[in-house]
Amino acid sequence: MLGWMKKLYQVSPVWMQQLGINAYGWYWKKRRLGQEFETVWRAYAERESWSADRLREYVEAQLRQQLQRAFSQVPYYQRVFRQCGLDAASLRNFTLEDLARLPVLEKSELRETPTICLTTSAARKPPMQLYTSGSTGTPITVFMDREMHQHTLGVREARSFRWAGVSLRESRATFGAKPIVPLSATQGPYWRYNVWEHQVYFSIYHIRADRVEDYAAALNRYQPTTIVGFPSALGTLAHFFAEKGIAVYRPRAIIMTSEPLDMHTREKIEQVFGCRCYQEYSSVENCFLATECERGQLHVSVDFGYLEILRPDGSPCPRGEVGEIVATGFANKNQLFIRYRVGDYAAWSGTPCACGRSALPTLEGLIGRVEDVLLLPDGRSLFRADTIFKQLPGIQMGQIVQTALDTVEIKIVPAKEFDPSVEGELRRRFQELAGAGMKVAVTCVSEISRERSGKIRAVVNLVRRNGGLKRSE
Ligand SMILES: [Zn+2]
Incomplete structure (x- = not known):
């Protein structure tokens, strides 16, 4: 939307905002759920049943196409590939193992340029831009055309x-x-309410104990089949609904996006809304996607974007070892992310999933952003x-903030049944x-503030964010 x-919109009366939402909703429905959408989702659904070998062949073909496009149409990649000794002929035989020959694209490079x-044609006439706000630094610019949206x-x-x-x-x-x-x-x-997509869009910024009746009334009125959104917002809402004994409409499923979901919040949400939560993990650059199956495992859609998990020296992490995510996207044909360092940590799961989608590898869970991982005085990352x-009663929400190399502040939003003895327990845990050398202060707060992106981070490392420590991994 233009500035x-x-x-x-912000100064218009509610009825005019409703009109605006529906004009906007109509445009977005056409843009995102058009003809390509139908073909695309069916193809993804079909590939799930493929064998690992067949899917690997497909992924490798996607990779070659994307690399050849990058070589012929993106000056940056052309230069980088040449420096790696690659040319058009060698890209035609490129394999997934060869990816390690290419350098990693850093977020800082994307911010600067x-x-x-x-691609040169997209640079001449760029498709729609989406800005990702990010928690620190200059926002990243993501370009998406209609096909990419679908x-x-x-x-x-x-x-x-x-x-x-x-x-x-x-709905x-x-x-x-x-x-x-x-x-x-x-x-x-x-x-x-957006009538075109039968979508009721809630504000996550206004959730408060004295306002949750309004949220409940809208959920009960529109009876959505699915709830999609930030776990922090739904967790807070679930907490107030439970505290006040408010009954809400039971959706068929809840899809959690954008923030890692802890078991405690998940259980609370599932209990209050009476349905199962499914986790979804992606990034605004849209170069990868991991989604939760019926068996509770997080599968990576390698046919949408290929994922590597790397050690600090650039070698691949074995199963179970935490490393940095580097993604290569296949869907965006205008803005090409090849070996892009996403800025999150993850680990491959060591156990195959019983759902049978063995060609789609699984992650052990989400660990969080690189810049927010705690750094201990002895040099370890925590x-x-x-x-x-986990399982501490009386805490509505908690956050750990590292304020100095040897100091953290644990913020908690107390619930009604809060017992001050949990402060000591948190410090001990x-x-x-x-390690005992770390100074810990526990503070009770009325709320935990959201980042510019709207997200709430369970762990924030101010030392790294303020540039007090250079990337040392
Ligand atoms: Zn599965």
Whole structure:
């Protein structure tokens, strides 16, 4: 949406905002759920049943096509590939193992030169731009054309929605980052309705104990088949619904996006909404997708984007070892992400999934952003520190903030049944993970603030974010 339109929207009365939402909704429905969408999702669904060998052949063919496109149409890649001793002929026989010969594309390079991975024709006439706000630094610019939008939705229809037993074409409630209700609003409704997609879009920025009746009323009125959105928002809502004894409509599935989902929040949401949660993991660059199957495993859609998990020295991590995600996307034909360092840590799962989709490898879980992983004074990185909140009663939400190399602040939003003794327990649990040398302060707060992107991070490392430590891995 253009800047002036956003400003006009923010000061318009609710009925005019509703009109705007529906004009916008009509345009987006056509753009994202057009003809390509139908073909694309069916093809993704079909490939799930392929053998690992057949899918590998397909993925390798996609990779070669994308590399050849990059070589002939993107000056940056042409230069890089030549430096690696590659030419048009060698790219025709390129294999997945050869990927290690190519350098990794850093986010900083994309920030400095937003058009770095655009084809020359796209650079002349760029497709629609989407800005990712990011928590630090300059935003990343992502370019997407109509075909790419339909691809992105197609793979989600086949792998997120269908696995959860629902469809994008059915009604849904969304809890996303869009400031759909002006931030200054102190009166409901805290949602807007898009008739074209049977979608009720809720504001995640207005959720408060005294306003949740408005959210419940809209859920009960529109009865969405699926709820899609940020776990932090749904977790908070579930907490207030439970505390106040408010009954809400039971959707068929909940698809969690954008933030890692801890078991505690998941259980609370599943209990209150009375249905199962499915996790979805992607990035705004849309160069990979991992989605949860019926058996609870997170499968990577390698036919949408190929994933590598790398050690600090660039070698591949064996199963179970945490490393950095590097992705190569196949769907975007205008902006090519080849060996792109996403900025998240993950690990391959060591156990095959019983669902039978053996060609789609599984991740052990989401670990979080590289810049927010805690760094201990002895040089170790501490992953999954937020497990300290596990099964502790009386905590509505928690966050760990590293403020100095030897200091963390644990923020907690207390619930009604809060018992001050959990503060000592949190300190003990944290020091058990990090070592006794770490100073820990526990603070009770009324809320944990969202980032510019709308997300809430369970772990924030201010030392790294403020550039106090250079990337040392
Ligand atoms: Zn599975």
